[in-house]
Amino acid sequence: MDQDYYQQQNLSQRMPDGTILPRRLSTDARDKRSLENFSPAKLKDWRFWVPLIVIVISLNLVWWRLPLMHTQDLEGDLTWALAPLFGYTITIAIGIALMMTQNFRSLLSYLFFAFSILFTFNSLIQARHEIWLLLLILVAFFIGVQQLWLGLQNILGLILLSVLATFTIPIAIFYSENNYLTQKFIIQLLPMLFAFFFYFTPIIMPNPDGRKLSLLSIGLFWAALLSHHVGATTIVIFILSMFAFVLQFVKARIGNWQNMIYVFLLALSILLVYQ
Template sequence: MNSQTNQQQSHLLPDGRPIPRRITTNPQEKRHYENFTPAGFFDWRRWVPLLVIVISLNIVWWRQPLLHTKALSGAALTWQLIPLFGYTITIAIAMTLMMTQNFRSILSYLFLALSILFTFSSLIQTRHEIFTLLLLFTAFFIAIQQTWFGLQNWLGLLLFSVLATFAIPISIFYVTNNFLTQRFIWQLLPMLFGFGFYFTPILMPNPDGRKLSILTLGLFWVTILSHNVGISTVFIIIFSLMAFILQFVKAKIGNWQHMGYVLLMALSMLLIYH
């Protein structure tokens, strides 16, 4: 009797639901089973990942443009960046809500709408290229939540990496300096492949995503080794290995797993851009 009971329990998730049969590689069908301990609205487990992910994303986006601006012209922060800062905060909150709610967050649309409002600021709207880039970035997050677009795969990962890398950092640099440099764009390559690697398990939490992460990890390593090799490179490799191992963890960490990926990426970018 005990052996039969143990066998039945072995086929259950920690919250009592039956373990799904992995007959599909569609991440949308699997995400329902990824988070074993959903947090309530007032639960601190919901707000800690939100805070950490939002801060981490803004560190990733703002650090390099401001460092390059300071090295280039010594310019300081100006009030013209306020609408752009509002945009990055709201879009980061929307991203966090999507990631922690299986890319089906109704509340995220509110913050996506707020991010659009910030783009209609005269300081952004008059710069048509920046205005278009930011609107495309917001539109992507609306589209990725629609299952019929089928963007929760390698194509969505590619589009996200390109938009996340070039939309906001280029906007920050251009609004601050009113011009772009080819050197600045080339310096964004580690960020591009960083987004590609660290967000692979977020967009594709399935066996295909784990296989793809081997490729994205390799590309990320090649980029950082060709960028600037030093003692910090060792820590970047350690952080990326931690993220690679994290995707195989099936414990009750829920939203903390996504927080771990983004936090490790922010730490990597802090070491790359210094």
């Protein structure tokens, strides 16, 4: 009798297709991501490559746009010192894309994170110890966020991601080119900080808690945006961010593509913010 009861209870906790229902009060990240539809795609499948390419290009546009623009404003020249940093940003972006498109459970992403670490051992980066340390911390975070026992797929992980993604690579690029930092440059990074916080909320927390948090994160992003600049492009960014906000509530399960769209909208917003 007891055995029949437990079998019935097991069946009652599954959907008609056999998918296990997430436990609402669980702190296990797997219980809050299990209903996300991340369709496995093979290497020869175009559905594997499109999100990967879009995410990698988008992240690099986000990271490189402001430092290069600010360097040109200071009449600085681009040098080969940026070559290892470019290799670093490409490889870490590939690792992030693999992680995001495989529901934060990608073994292959560790390989590209290892490649990005190798780029940091270039003498041009190691000569600047603070920059080297920042870049290593960023890689360590993306490795750690996939470890469920660390519990980083929540608001704490989201805050850490936003801070690290904003204040590591852009600062490394700018400092490598100019050998100093300006207060103006750091202040200009604030819209990027809150953009990461908003657009990555549904990626890190694809659950009701994340949707509630989006109400706060979109407000902070808009406030940072209005304090930075107000113009015709501001309206366009508002529309893009509203689209991203509404996308969280769409019932259609588009899985990998949904995260790709968030990162693509992040890149468009950053390109419009920094002109």
